[in-house]
Amino acid sequence: MEHVTKFRTIGPTTYLCPIPAVMLGCADPEGGAPNLITVAWTGVVCSKPPMLSVSIRKSRLSHDMIARTGEFTLNLTSRALCRAMDFSGVKSGREVDKFAHLGLTPQPAPGLRAAPAVAEAPAFLSCRVRSVQELGSHDLFLADIVEVSVQDRFFLADGSIDEAAMELVGYAHGKYFVLGEALGFFGYSVASPEALERRGF
Amino acid sequence: MEHVTKFRTIGPTTYLCPIPAVMLGCADPEGGAPNLITVAWTGVVCSKPPMLSVSIRKSRLSHDMIARTGEFTLNLTSRALCRAMDFSGVKSGREVDKFAHLGLTPQPAPGLRAAPAVAEAPAFLSCRVRSVQELGSHDLFLADIVEVSVQDRFFLADGSIDEAAMELVGYAHGKYFVLGEALGFFGYSVASPEALERRGF
Numbered sequence: 001m002e003h004v005t006k007f008r009t010i011g012p013t014t015y016l017c018p019i020p021a022v023m024l025g026c027a028d029p030e031g032g033a034p035n036l037i038t039v040a041w042t043g044v045v046c047s048k049p050p051m052l053s054v055s056i057r058k059s060r061l062s063h064d065m066i067a068r069t070g071e072f073t074l075n076l077t078s079r080a081l082c083r084a085m086d087f088s089g090v091k092s093g094r095e096v097d098k099f100a101h102l103g104l105t106p107q108p109a110p111g112l113r114a115a116p117a118v119a120e121a122p123a124f125l126s127c128r129v130r131s132v133q134e135l136g137s138h139d140l141f142l143a144d145i146v147e148v149s150v151q152d153r154f155f156l157a158d159g160s161i162d163e164a165a166m167e168l169v170g171y172a173h174g175k176y177f178v179l180g181e182a183l184g185f186f187g188y189s190v191a192s193p194e195a196l197e198r199r200g201f
Numbered sequence: 202m203e204h205v206t207k208f209r210t211i212g213p214t215t216y217l218c219p220i221p222a223v224m225l226g227c228a229d230p231e232g233g234a235p236n237l238i239t240v241a242w243t244g245v246v247c248s249k250p251p252m253l254s255v256s257i258r259k260s261r262l263s264h265d266m267i268a269r270t271g272e273f274t275l276n277l278t279s280r281a282l283c284r285a286m287d288f289s290g291v292k293s294g295r296e297v298d299k300f301a302h303l304g305l306t307p308q309p310a311p312g313l314r315a316a317p318a319v320a321e322a323p324a325f326l327s328c329r330v331r332s333v334q335e336l337g338s339h340d341l342f343l344a345d346i347v348e349v350s351v352q353d354r355f356f357l358a359d360g361s362i363d364e365a366a367m368e369l370v371g372y373a374h375g376k377y378f379v380l381g382e383a384l385g386f387f388g389y390s391v392a393s394p395e396a397l398e399r400r401g402f
Contacts, residue, residue, distance in 0.1 A: 005320040007350040009311050010362075014245045015326060015349040016253055017277060017364060018371040018380055020217055043244020044215045045256045048338040052217055053254060055246045076218060079384065086390040110210050119206040125216060135343070137249040142336075148216040149208035161211075163218060163373045170219040170371045170380055172364045176389075179219055179371055180381025183280065188377075189287040 018170030018177065019043070023085050023121065024054060025073040025106070026065040027114035034106055034116045036098040037062045038089030040171045041138060042074065050145040052127065055138035061093045066141060070129045071112045075121035079167035079178045086176070111146035122166040123150040219371030219378065220244070224286050224322065225255060226274040226307070227266040228315035235307055235317045237299040238263045239290030241372045242339060243275065251346040253328065256339035262294045267342060271330045272313045276322035280368035280379045287377070312347035323367040324351040 021040045028034060041055035052074070056063045066072050077085045084102040091098065099106050099116070106116035111126040118124065127143040134140075154162050168179045185191075185199055222241045229235060242256035253275070257264045267273050278286045285303040292299065300307050300317070307317035310327040318325040328344040335341075355363050369380045386392075386400055 005306070005308065006353040007308075007325075008353055008356060010349050010351055012251050012312075012346045013349050014248060014251045014253070014346065015324060015351075016221055016223070016243065016245055016275065018219060018221060018369050019244060020220055022217070041245045041247070042217065043246075043254060044217050044220060044242045045244075045254060045341050046242070046336040046339045047215060049336075050213050050215045051336060052215070053244060053246060053341075074217065082384045083390045086385060086388065090388050090391055105206070107206065107208075111213075123216060124208075135247040135250075135252060138247045140246050140343075142341075145213045145215065148211050148214050150211055150216075152207040152209055155209060161374065163376060164378070168219050168371075168373055168378075169384065170369075172369055172380065173362065174387045175364060176384045176386070177365070177369075177380035178382050178384055179373065179378035181379050183283045183370065183377045183379055184287060185377070186375045187287065187291050189284045190291055 015173060017172035021085060021169060021171035021176060022077055023075040023088050023118055024062060025075060025116045025118060026062050027069050027116065028065055029068040033097045034099060035062050035065055035093035036088045036104070036118070037093070038085050045142060051130070052125070052143055052145060054141050054143065055135070056141065057138055063139065066129060067132060069114060071115045072127050072143070073109045073112065073115050073117040073124050074127060075118040075124040076166065077169040078122050079169060081120060082169050082176055085169070109147070110149060117149065122154060122168070123148065216374060218373035222286055222370060222372035222377060223278055224276040224289050224319055225263065226276060226317045226319060227263050228270050228317065229266055230269040234298045235300060236263050236266055236294035237289045237305070237319070238294070239286050246343060252331070253326070253344055253346060255342050255344065256336070257342065258339055264340065267330060268333060270315060272316045273328050273344070274310045274313065274316050274318040274325050275328060276319040276325040277367065278370040279323050280370060282321060283370050283377050286370070310348070311350060318350065323355060323369070324349065
């Protein structure tokens with residue numbers, strides 16, 4: 001008898017995993033405290049020009065701040081930042097100054113006027129909003145990636161970046177997981193034995 | 202002297218990580234072999250209705266298949282499927298029948314007419330295209346998630362799903378990593394000790 005994989009349906013739900021869970025930094029157009037929120041509804045949407053999307057509920061303080069300033073940062077989450085990232089996703093900037101409460105350091109973001117980055121993040125992306133679309137519960141912001149900054153200490157001697165050392169966090173159906181073993185690189189399934197060895201696989 | 206984090210800029214690039222690397226299944230509107238491609242330019246864009254985006258180059262065979270049929274599946278990548286997923290991203294369906302070559306089994310996807318899922322995937326999403334937008338190198342497809350199917354064997358006795366057991370793969374700047382240690386759950390930074398213990402953290 002042939003083996004048949006059995007599936008169970010769970011209804012239409014946002015079960016894409018793993019996905020990013022990153023901290024978005026934005027500036028107050030009135031000159032007040034900057035804000036941090038966590039976004040998991042984000043993804044790359046274009047290579048040339050480099051663009052990404054973030055989706056945010058209209059009711060969020062950051063929605064207004066991003067719509068009015070037209071810019072934000074996305075700060076990658078390391079294992080050490082996981083708890084702060086979670087906190088940024090459950091508390092509103094209306095209640096608490098999250099940078100101050102979490103002991104995080106606002107850092108100027110190259111290419112942006114005012115939106116702060118998180119100095120403790122292993123890397124961050126400077127983003128400028130291109131368009132906003134209403135989808136339902138969330139509005140979709142499409143943004144240009146105008147610069148990327150990576151902490152000095154993650155560069156290897158040959159100039160490449162050691163993402164494994166960042167201990168990055170991914171999100172899967174309500175849970176956070178740190179990245180584990182590296183399985184390969186883009187193209188490894190058709191790479192020569194020499195290329196595999198050179199890349200350490 | 203205050204500690205100052207040093208960053209190095211690497212230019213505007215798609216350095217969001219980790220991101221998904223999933224296999225997209227689509228049907229040939231002419232009744233030929235279905236196709237598989239790998240997409241990393243994908244993300245959730247809305248909760249209600251549940252929607253996601255995928256971005257695909259116009260030159261890709263699958264672009265035409267998805268645009269004409271209006272549907273596709275996204276199949277999550279487990280450790281065991283990582284090599285097949287990489288292969289699907291580097292070879293074109295014009296050269297090779299990827300399901301056959303990779304020994305993967307097309308599986309009907311609930312809610313769709315013809316786009317096949319991958320029976321070996323731990324879970325898959327059935328998606329129907331709502332709109333297409335030109336961005337540059339890639340076109341952005343926004344799609345409704347119409348159903349989600351999860352392999353029976355990943356359900357725990359209480360009806361929850363054991364994502365850790367799926368050994369899901371994330372993508373970070375050209376490299377594939379399997380998810381490792383679970384660090385917490387959404388809201389764990391403000392959860393009661395009882396909730397933390399109940400959830401096993």
